[in-house]
Amino acid sequence: MYFWDKYRKTTKLHNSYVCLGLDPNLELMPKYLLKKSNPLWEFNKEIIESTKSKVAAYKLNYAFYLSCGLSGLEALGKSIDYIPSYIPIILDVKVGDIANTMVQYAKAYFEYMKVDAITVNPLMGEDVMTPLMEYKDKFFFVLSITSNRSAVDFLKKGSLYKDISQKIDKWGYLQFGAVVGATNPKELKIVRSLMPNTLFLIPGIGKQGGSLSDVMSNAIASNNNPSVLINSSRGIIHKCDSEEFASSAAEETEKLRNAINMYLN
Amino acid sequence: MYFWDKYRKTTKLHNSYVCLGLDPNLELMPKYLLKKSNPLWEFNKEIIESTKSKVAAYKLNYAFYLSCGLSGLEALGKSIDYIPSYIPIILDVKVGDIANTMVQYAKAYFEYMKVDAITVNPLMGEDVMTPLMEYKDKFFFVLSITSNRSAVDFLKKGSLYKDISQKIDKWGYLQFGAVVGATNPKELKIVRSLMPNTLFLIPGIGKQGGSLSDVMSNAIASNNNPSVLINSSRGIIHKCDSEEFASSAAEETEKLRNAINMYLN
Numbered sequence: 001m002y003f004w005d006k007y008r009k010t011t012k013l014h015n016s017y018v019c020l021g022l023d024p025n026l027e028l029m030p031k032y033l034l035k036k037s038n039p040l041w042e043f044n045k046e047i048i049e050s051t052k053s054k055v056a057a058y059k060l061n062y063a064f065y066l067s068c069g070l071s072g073l074e075a076l077g078k079s080i081d082y083i084p085s086y087i088p089i090i091l092d093v094k095v096g097d098i099a100n101t102m103v104q105y106a107k108a109y110f111e112y113m114k115v116d117a118i119t120v121n122p123l124m125g126e127d128v129m130t131p132l133m134e135y136k137d138k139f140f141f142v143l144s145i146t147s148n149r150s151a152v153d154f155l156k157k158g159s160l161y162k163d164i165s166q167k168i169d170k171w172g173y174l175q176f177g178a179v180v181g182a183t184n185p186k187e188l189k190i191v192r193s194l195m196p197n198t199l200f201l202i203p204g205i206g207k208q209g210g211s212l213s214d215v216m217s218n219a220i221a222s223n224n225n226p227s228v229l230i231n232s233s234r235g236i237i238h239k240c241d242s243e244e245f246a247s248s249a250a251e252e253t254e255k256l257r258n259a260i261n262m263y264l265n
Numbered sequence: 266m267y268f269w270d271k272y273r274k275t276t277k278l279h280n281s282y283v284c285l286g287l288d289p290n291l292e293l294m295p296k297y298l299l300k301k302s303n304p305l306w307e308f309n310k311e312i313i314e315s316t317k318s319k320v321a322a323y324k325l326n327y328a329f330y331l332s333c334g335l336s337g338l339e340a341l342g343k344s345i346d347y348i349p350s351y352i353p354i355i356l357d358v359k360v361g362d363i364a365n366t367m368v369q370y371a372k373a374y375f376e377y378m379k380v381d382a383i384t385v386n387p388l389m390g391e392d393v394m395t396p397l398m399e400y401k402d403k404f405f406f407v408l409s410i411t412s413n414r415s416a417v418d419f420l421k422k423g424s425l426y427k428d429i430s431q432k433i434d435k436w437g438y439l440q441f442g443a444v445v446g447a448t449n450p451k452e453l454k455i456v457r458s459l460m461p462n463t464l465f466l467i468p469g470i471g472k473q474g475g476s477l478s479d480v481m482s483n484a485i486a487s488n489n490n491p492s493v494l495i496n497s498s499r500g501i502i503h504k505c506d507s508e509e510f511a512s513s514a515a516e517e518t519e520k521l522r523n524a525i526n527m528y529l530n
Binding site for chain 2: 061066095097099105112121128143147150153154155158163167
């Protein structure tokens with residue numbers, strides 16, 4: 001199933017543009033889970049169970065699994081298997097290397113781990129993208145303008161984020177999306193004008209300080225076809241650190257879903 | 266032991282500025298190894314054994330291990346353990362994310378995998394570097410100007426590679442090096458002038474078409490203290506695909522070591 005077909009299915013079926021970030025942090029999860037043999041997996045399983053009918057997609061941040069060694073990678077694999085197959089899974093790896101190396105990464109992410117999409121760092125240029133394009137049913141969210149403060153160092157200096165946005169548009173919205181930080185209201189409008197049909201993955205609301213109202217007034221393509229995924233991670237999965245963490249995550253997901261939908265009616 | 270101390274030790278003891286890239290590719294290795302339970306590890310073990318007295322450092326490209334799944338990651342871990350502890354190990358991951366995520370990556374690379382250095386993608390700016398700086402004995406090679414053709418898309422457009430180089434110099438040569446592609450003779454001179462004391466990790470000679478003569482006349486800091494690591498991967502480890510692959514790799518390493526040293530006398 002193509003990434004776009006999954007996206008269309010979940011956004012309709014779940015009436016949701018929420019991308020739930022599964023970035024489980026041992027220090028923030030309920031203490032009783034730490035006694036289990038694989039706390040990350042136990043945590044994710046309950047979160048997925050309680051939210052799977054409310055999300056448009058899941059995004060798994062590779063770093064949070066890798067830092068737990070082999071048991072982290074096992075939790076990652078089990079979580080990918082556990083998510084219903086019609087829900088798009090984005091692996092957040094911000095990968096970018098020469099073509100020869102990207103061939104290996106693509107094999108790992110799409111053939112071995114079997115995710116639907118990855119995040120990509122475009123610094124090294126089009127060579128990064130060429131081996132990815134071979135995977136016609138997969139999707140690549142390219143960093144365009146990030147949510148962090150030091151985006152001013154390079155991305156917002158000169159025309160870099162605009163140059164990248166133009167390339168993303170050229171590579172084509174069928175396979176290429178953009179990561180666009182919610183903390184940049186002014187730039188959101190500009191990148192949407194440069195990439196009119198591109199699917200935006202938007203982190204940065206909540207803990208990072210971005211405003212949903214800014215996002216919805218500047219970044220959506222149209223009310224009928226907004227072409228956005230609004231990501232939230234910590235703010236949803238680690239809102240509550242007691243035994244009710246999963247139902248709390250479900251409530252928070254629903255709140256965000258409803259808040260987004262208010263702007264679309 | 267600090268990264269710089271390891272670098273000083275091996276460059277003197279082995280009289281070598283060769284960084285050997287351990288990017289083992291199943292399709293290019295001797296067929297008889299494929300029958301073993303972990304071909305990547307068997308291959309690396311022999312290559313390390315035959316080259317360990319001739320290199321300044323090893324660079325392991327994460328993608329080539331990840332694409333083989335868990336057995337690949339096992340081979341990566343075993344290779345890191347097998348390399349003598351005074352030889353610097355660089356994990357080539359080209360990582361770059363917000364601080365919150367970099368904390369997790371740093372934990373994975375430096376506490377779990379225990380490598381001495383990583384490669385870093387600076388697109389998201391200084392936030393990427395801040396959590397790394399906490400690891401005082403570790404070292405970070407930041408992409409400055411890469412060896413691939415599409416470096417023209419962004420790095421060579423406008424002043425980006427110069428802006429990045431100035432930041433690397435500012436972050437300080439004690440912890441920050443630069444990845445500088447051998448295929449850019451003109452820019453090598455410029456980046457050296459912008460980063461006079463920085464350790465350069467230089468890929469791109471051999472298969473990628475960069476010339477050693479260009480590198481040695483433009484990129485070294487001084488004859489006494491060249492501050493370079495010249496990387497070669499495929500050209501050394503996959504030169505021969507028969508049972509003599511390890512002795513062939515040793516010969517090729519020696520050839521490169523001698524060729525580099527000719528320019529330093």
